[in-house]
Amino acid sequence: MSFKIIVIGTSLGGLSALKNILVNLPLDFLTPIAIVQHRHKDSDRTLQALLQEHTSLPIREVEDKQEILPGQIYLAPPDYHLLVEPGYFALSTDEPVSFARPSIDVLFESAADIYREQVIGVILTGANQDGTQGLKKVQAHKGITIVQEPATAESSIMPKAAIAAVAVDWIVSLSEIAPLLVNLCDYIRK
Known part of the structure; x- marks a missing residue:
């Protein structure tokens, strides 16, 4: 069974955490990644540009009804919810x-509803509890759940909330997340 999508959620401290993960993904990493990084509603495309410096995989801010393609990294645009539909994204x-x-x-909840056990959900550093319910749904649909080890998070509130609410599959340090994702998705190519 292959994974259809990796969903990543982060807030405070997310930029440096995302850089750490993206720089360690190989060029031939095919599983699409969708990221929600909490940011101000008037943010420009600076986040996309800053992250693109750390990976050769293409990063784009999602447009409504955009097709989900392999080997791409997708960012939720500011002030829109990002939802997964069968084969494409929707904005709300x-x-x-x-x-x-x-x-x-x-x-996370929309990805779990559509792709069920073919979802990997990752919660990174953050200063609120957003993501906990979504990770719970990923787990309920037999997807893989990964949480950044709180001690390695700039803000441990979000990872701790997820760990307290969900029997997480993997709790790993930030530096271990990219290798874990590669290992989980790698057998597709063998």
Whole structure:
């Protein structure tokens, strides 16, 4: 069984955490990655540019009805929820969830509903509890759940909340996340 998508959620401290993961993914990494990074609703494309410096995999901010393609990294645009549909993304301006839009929970729950056990959910550093319900749903659908070891997080609140609420498959330090993702997804190519 191959994975259809990796969903990553982060907030405070997320930029450096995401850089650490992306720089360690190989050029031939094919599983699409969708990222919710909490940021101000008036943010520009600086996040995309900063992250692109650390990977040769293409990074783009999602547009509504954009097709999900292998080997791509997708960012939720500021002030929109990012949802997974069969084969493509949808954007929503529904009310904030856990005070956030984009919400990690919304991305994770929609991915779990569509791709079930073919989802890998990753919670990184952050200063609120967004992502906990979404990770719970990924687990309920037999997807893989990964949480950054709180001691290696700039803000441990989000990882601790996820660990407290979900029997997580993997709790690993930040430096171990990219190798773990490669190992989990690598057997597709063998």
